[in-house]
Amino acid sequence: MKNETKMRPAIKNRILAVLAALLLGVGIWTSFVVFTDFMEQTIYEESTAHLTEIYHQANQTLYNKVSFNWGVMRMWAPYLERAQSDADVCAFLAQAKEEYQFTDFFFVSRDGSYIMLDGERGYLDLGQALSQLILEQQPIVANSVVPDKPEIMVFAVPTAKGSYQGFAYEAIAVTYNNKDLVDSLKISAFEGHGSTFAVLPDGRVMLDSSSADMSGVHNILAMLKNSAGLTEEQIDALQKAFAAGKSGNLEFSIHGVGYYMVYGSASFQNWTILGIAPKSVVNANMNRLQYTTMAVMTSIVGMLAVTALLLVVQSSRHKLRKKDQQLLAREELFSSLSRNVDDVFLMIDTGTGKVEYISPNVRRILGISPEAVQEDFHVLCSAGGYHCRSRLDDLMQMEQGTQQEWEREFIHQETGEPRYIHVTGFINTVQGAKKCIVDLSDRTGEHQTTLAVEAALEVAEKASKAKTDFLSNMSHDIRTPMNAIIGITTLMKNELHQPEKLADHLDKLETSGRLLLGIINDILDMSRIESGKTTLNVEKMNLPQQVSQLDSVIRQQAGQHRQTFTVNTHVQHENVLADPNRLNQVLMNILSNAVKYTPADGHIRLDVEELTHTEHYAKYRFVVQDDGIGMSKDYQKTLFEPFTREEKSGTNKVQGTGLGMAITKSIVDLMGGSINVESATGKGTRFEVVLEFPIDAEADTVQETQVLPEEEETASPLSGMKFLCAEDNAINAEILEMLLEAKGASCTICANGQEIVDAFAAVKPGDYDIILMDVQMPVMDGLEAARRIRSGENPLGKTIPILAMTANAFLEDMQKSREAGMDEHLSKPVDISALEQTVKRFRVTPPPPHKKRKKTFPTKKNTHDVNDAEEGQNVNTSEIEEYYKAREQQLLQQLHQQEAALAAAEQTLKHLTENRKPPMDETTEQRAAQDRKLKEELYKDPLTGAYNRRYYEEVVRESIGPAGIALMDVDDFKICNDTYGHYAGDMALKTAANAIQSCIRESDLLIRYGGDEFLLVLSGIPGDFLQTKLEQIRTAAQMASVPGYPHFRISLSIGGTIQSITDTMEPIVRRADWLMYQAKYRKNAVMVELPGHSLATLEKLLQNKSQILLVDDSAMNRMMLAEILGDSYHILEAENGRECLETLQTEAGNIALVLLDINMPVMDGFEVLKAMNANHTIEDIPVIMISSEDSDAAIRRSYELGASDYVNRPFDARIVYRRVTNTIKLYAKQRRLVQMVSDQIRARENNTDMLVGVLSHIVEFRNGESGLHVRHIRIITEMLLHCLLENSNKYSISAEQQDMIPLASALHDIGKIGIDEKILNKPGKLTPEEFEVMKTHSMLGAEMLHDLDNFGEQPLLQTAYEIARWHHERWDGRGYPDGLKADEIPISAQVVSLADVYDALTSERCYKKAFSHEKAVQMILNGECGAFNPLLLQCLTDMQADLKKELRQQD
DSSP, X not given: OHHHHHHHXXXXXHXXXXXXXXXXXXXXXXXXXXXXXXXXXXXXXXHHHHHHHHHHHHHHHHHHHHHHHXXXXXXXXXXXXXXXXXXXXXXXXXXXXXXXXXXEEXXXXXXXXXXXXXXXXXXXXXXXXXXXXXXXXXXXEEEEOOTTSOOEEEEEEXXXXXXXXXXXXXXXXXXXXXXXHHHHHOOOOGGGTOEEEEEOTTOBEEEEEOOGGGTTOSBHHXXXXXXXXXXXXXXXXXXXXXXXXXXXXXXXXXXXXXXXXXXXXXXXXXXXXXXXXXXXXXXXXXXXXXXHHHHHHHHHHHHHHHHHHHHHHHHHHHHHHHHHHHHHHHHHHHHXXXXXXXXXXXXXXXXXXXXXXXXXXXXXXXXXXXXXXXXXXXXXXXXXXXXXXXXXXXXXXXOTTOEEEEEXXXXXXXXXXXXXXXXXXXXXXXXXXXXXXXXXEEOHHHHHHHHHHHHHHHHHHHHHHHHHHHHHHHHHHHHHHHHHHHHHHHHHHHTTTOHHHHHXXXXXXXXXXXXHHHHHHHHHHHHHHHHTOOOOOOEEEEHHHHHHHHHHHHHHHHHHTXXXXXXXXXXXXXXXXXXXXXXXXXXXXXXXXXXXXSOTTOEEEEEEEEEEEOSSEEEEEEEEEEOSXXXXXXXXXXXXXXXXXXXXXXXXXXXXXXXXXHHHHHHHHHTTOXXXXXXXXXXXXXXXXXXXXXXXXXXXXXOOOOOOOOOOOSSXXXXXXXXXXXXXXXXXXXXXXXXXXXXXXXXXEESSHHHHHHHHHTOOTTSOSEEEXXXXXXXXXXXXXXXXXXXXXXXXXXXXXXXEEESOOSHHHHHHHHHTTOSEEEESSOOHHHHHHHHHHHOOSOOOOOOOOOOOOOOOOOOOXXXXXXXXXXXXXXXXXXXXXXXXXXHHHHHHHHHHHHHHHHHHHHHHHHTOOOOTTOOHHHHHHHHHHHHHHHTBOTTTSSBOHHHIIIXXXXXXXXXXXXXXXXXXXXXXXXXXXXXXXXXXXXXXXHHHHTTSOTTSEEEEOSSXXXXXXEETOOHHHHHHHHHHHHHHHHHOEETTEEEEEOOEEEEEEEEOTTOBHHHHHHHHHHHHHHHHHHSSOXXXXXXXXXXXXXXXXXXXXXXXXXXXXXXXXXXXXHHHHTTTSEEEEESSHHHHHHHHHHTTTOEEEEEEOSSOSSSOHHHHHHHHHHTTGGGTSOEEEEESOOOHHHHHHHHHTTOSEEEESSOOHHHHHHHHHHHHHHHHHHHHHHHHHHHHHHHHHHHHHHHHHHHHHHHHHHHTOOTHHHHHHHHXXXXXXXXXXXXXOSSOOOHHHHHHHHHHGGGTTGGXXXXXXXXXXXXXXXXXXXXXXXXXXXXXXXXHHHTSTTGGGOHHHHHHHHHHHHTTOOTXXXXXXXXXXXXXXXXXXXXXXXXXXXXXXHSOBTTBOOOOHHHHHHHHHTTBTBOOOHHHHHHHHHHHHHHHHHHHHHO
């Protein structure tokens, strides 16, 4: 038995030795394999890199040669373009051939044909490269074959179109023998076994510099597929790499010989340069290195293995002896660590669930004994809480090598302390059995540190955001009441003689001051709360009395809003210890909000209920409920955050900072209570505050004393009192003195603490009753002064009441005041009621009887007129008036010039008509018919189809009623012309006329009274229906869309009145005209004189105040501005940008000016300006920005968006009034000036149009043609010009020329007046002699126009001259009289020429029938009527459908 025991270690050692040897052998073999793979991979990478570098040089050589050839050929191109003769070209290229050694030179045409220098011609097959060369204008290099010559390489570059020996070419090319390029690919490495190819993406070989073993390869991809055995996928991938220009390498074998292949883009066209070399040649040196290295490494490893084996055998014996000792020491060390570290370790057998090991420190960390855990590890769940048991069971089910981790809170079972534990579990095999190892790591300290860091980061972020929010909100909220205070003060200065207004202003001034004070208090409270310096001043408090005080305040506020307020109190313990001021602040904030956000006739309720109590504490619930506007669910989430307010119409009217509920929540938290809210939009809100207070048991047990009812005071508690006051601010001192004197008290003011100390030293009994002490003063502050008075030699200092009166209103400030010996602390600004209540407690004698005094107001005459703004603040209107006067003189001068031109034209017309001879064969009856037809044509407006002004003057003017008469003007017609062009203006007039005609009867008359004015005669229409009919017309025009201009909308300003049976037309039209101009001030409006209303009454009605729109979210600001401007203007109001835009839309044309704030809810002022720019409202309605935002960026942005002026708040009322007035006047003068200019231009256009029309009709009358020809010419000319300007910018035609060319086109045949009528009206074909006479009409017309006196000053006559003289010229120079060609012909004559030919073809003449529209267009395009500008022919093609439709409508 002993021998067997001794043999066991020996056997064990042998086994270990064998295992070590096996492991050593496996390790050596593995190292050998890994090293071999590493060497092979290294050899491959080094070899392919070496191969790539070599073939890259060949690639670069080829690229340099190609680039050089292209560069040389590009240098030749300019010379070839400038060469004087073909001989020069031959000489130049012969010298180039000798210098650059190319084989041949080719001029290449668009289809691939070529001509050589010697004149030989042929076809150069370039394949797909030809389109790249000619169409894409890219240089190419390609293989090609020329008959009777070896295969050549062609280099070609595109050139400008040229000609050589009559051969038109677009490219030049040179050729090289392929051998020249193959030589550039040869490499000297690899002992002649390396091969280089230039291939296309499909594998075709373009250049071949191959070794013997790669000779005869024509397609690389085919060779790799057929001989190297590459798969289809490999071939496809390689082909895609070639096509994409990628670089790469690969290995392949052919007949057992391995090769390396590298490839890369040739950097031109789609060629790939490819290199192939045998692996044995490339790797020769690397293989020798590999074999030598492997031999050396094998020897070294073998020696090391033997040595290591010996050492292992030797050391194993020593290790085995120490193993048991180490295991025992390790177990002891682990147990020691387990007891002292913060990790609990468990080892559980997964099969049996038995705990095999548990750290002894489990009791310290979790409060559970190790024995309890060993009995059942689930006992840990008593500390781990919910789901712990299932999580531990999941650990037992894990697979080998997996791990689970989680963190959760455990409760120490002995102390009850929470512990934050990180649980880690994993499965391990111990002696063949699966064990679950669990680590419970106590991370409580780390968790607490992380929470503290996160909390600190959150606090820092909130502080940064709060600072930004604070500055933004306070800038707006503080300036709002400040603006009201300053503005009302200014108004009061101007209204000292109006007591009733002063009283109203004083109320508003007090309201603004209290609002500002409330904002400042809220800011200070919030600041204290956020800094953590707010504390509670706990004192005895009677809860019902506190609620009663709130009742009296809130009931008054609710009564002012016509609301009902009820209070219910159910408490057992009335006397508690609490901070009454803070409780009052909480309930006052909630109740005040209920009053603000509850509409009239609403109900507010306060319930106070004692919930529970103990011996020393009682819990109370305060519920405030209303049926107001309520709050949305989203807003309730941020209700208690600073500076938050819900943005909706019901809340925008309420002033506030958004701090009230944040302060309320913070105070409730400070008092250890809770606050909850329930609300629904439109249904009301319910706040519930729960607070716990200590019970004042002593007060509850004391017998309540009977309180006598207070007698009604007949005098102020201040009456007869004498005050000694310390106040360093002179204004505050003056206010205090006046307030006290108003209450019957007297006071003595000291400027600092030292003065009041010195003054009190001499005070005798009865001199002063109370001291009012400011705290912050120079020389000596109030605290030190109070201490010295209390400790001074004057015995009165011990008893006289000292009241602190300072702006410092925090609790610690009050505490400091009391510590210094002051009896009470009052906050500034001075609240006289609070002062009275405080003094009442200290007064020892009753006040004297109160004598009523009648209030009086100063009667000093108000010398401050609103118009008398300070110098430098006004807009200087004198300069504006001088400008307009000068502009009026300039316009009058232009009008005189135009009248002189019209007089000259009339003289010419008279001369021409007097010399007219009647046709020899014309009968009287025929002449009468023609006269009637001519008159009918003259009465129609060719553009709109309505009657023209001539019809009114000759027919309608003398008619009598009854009828409704209306004059209509197209708003902003001049702006339309200037913006969109005169063609768009014509389309707008046609659209307006169509809209009017769609609303009237056939018996009604529509007359184009002026350029953009229409006169409407509604026969027999009832007076009460006139307004409705005109509104219908206005709406129809507004809804109409201008063809081709969908974004342009027209509107009409309409004036209408009734013509009775006794009224003549002319005065009624004048009245309608006056009414129309009143409507134009509003735009898109209808003004009707109703029956029974005199013109004076209507005029008075129309002189109502202009309307101003005030846009501001602050009701106080709007009230201030309305106060300033209300006497002179009618005021509209909007609370935000969206309401502003809605008002502008509904009051279109009725608003004279907008006063716009920037910072507003829903939509700010900048967004409003953007919207007004988008719909062009800003062009008609001036905007003055009036805001507290005074940054340069805001002001600059306002002006950039179109604001007319910018006023900072707070503002001077007089300056605001003057700026508003001046801006409105300025815009009114601008409108009058625009109207005056438009009227003059319209009058000039009407007169000119009329005279030109008369002249053209006279010409047609002599020619025996209908009046349609002139109208057609004008329409076709307008359409051609419009199309030409849309399709091309070749011709710079101004807007004025766009108007003049169609007008002047009517005079194109004026020269026919001088042609014999026998020739003009000859029914057959003219003889050559007659045709020559006919051709002279162009020069006759030009001479007539040129001889007019004003020809050099009138652009219209100059344009007519061009048209009359050259409208028979043709694009190819075959026209007459001067044989001009192309753009030598003025564009005006070109356009009229095409229009004249088209109308001549489609009209019937005495010598031919009319052709159809399609036939005429085809004849013109085919050149049967001469050559015309290609651009104009394209225009005729593009617009032929519209042209046919337009002419049909005119006919």
